[in-house]
Amino acid sequence: MTNWGMGRPALAALFLGLAAPAQAAxxxxxxxxxxxxxxxxxxxxxxxxxxxxxxxxxxxxxxCFAAQDERLILVRSYLHDYAAGLGEVAGRGRVVPAERGGYWIVGIDEMLPVNGLPLRVGPARVGHKLTGTAGVVDLSALAANSLVTLRVRPE
Structure with a gap:
């Protein structure tokens, strides 16, 4: 089970509380x-x-991603600790402590390629999920061990 160092309501508020430069459509x-x-x-x-x-x-x-000009922008990342492959990268945002453990790298604002972000969805133990104002989508339940692409499209 994933430990975010916070309860679900606090985590949802944290995810949903920051506005990003997205278009409603x-x-x-x-x-x-x-x-x-x-x-x-x-x-x-x-x-x-x-x-x-x-x-x-x-x-x-x-x-966490925003949308701008029909492209994904990596806005910020949450990391539980400075474990293997995790941590700050010079010139790519700044580290701030998370309220109940771990840390956020904020201000990344990295525009992703126009064709989107390829993702190999992990099995249930990896628990790939998308969380937004519309709710939660469990990608691991829908497409475990499959290659998908995340991209922005107008509604």
Whole structure:
């Protein structure tokens, strides 16, 4: 089970409380390897976070995205600790402590490629999920061990 160092209501408020530069009509679309639609979530002027359990430590990790000009922007990342492959990268945001453990890297504001973000969805123990104002989508339940692409599309 993922430990975010906070209860679900606090985590949801943390994810949903920050406004991002999205257009109300933008959708985060998840497409399969062959380009077929799997699921879509509205940005609704906010952000959508991809969450999962770190492959080495099992701790919570999140990447939070906004939409701009029909592209994903990596806004911030949550990391449970400075474990393998985690931590600050010079010139790519700044680290701030999370209220109940772990830390956020904020101000990343990295524009992703126009064709989206490829993702190999992990099994249930990895728990890839999308969280936004429209709710939660469990990608691991829908497409475990499959290659998908996250991209922005107008509604």
């Amino acid at each position: 933008d959708l985060l679309q998840v497409v399969t390897k062959d380009g077929g639609p799997l699921v879509a979530m509205p940005f609704d002027g906010g952000e959508i976070c991809l969450t999962w359990a770190h492959s080495v430590t099992g701790g919570a990790v999140a990447d």
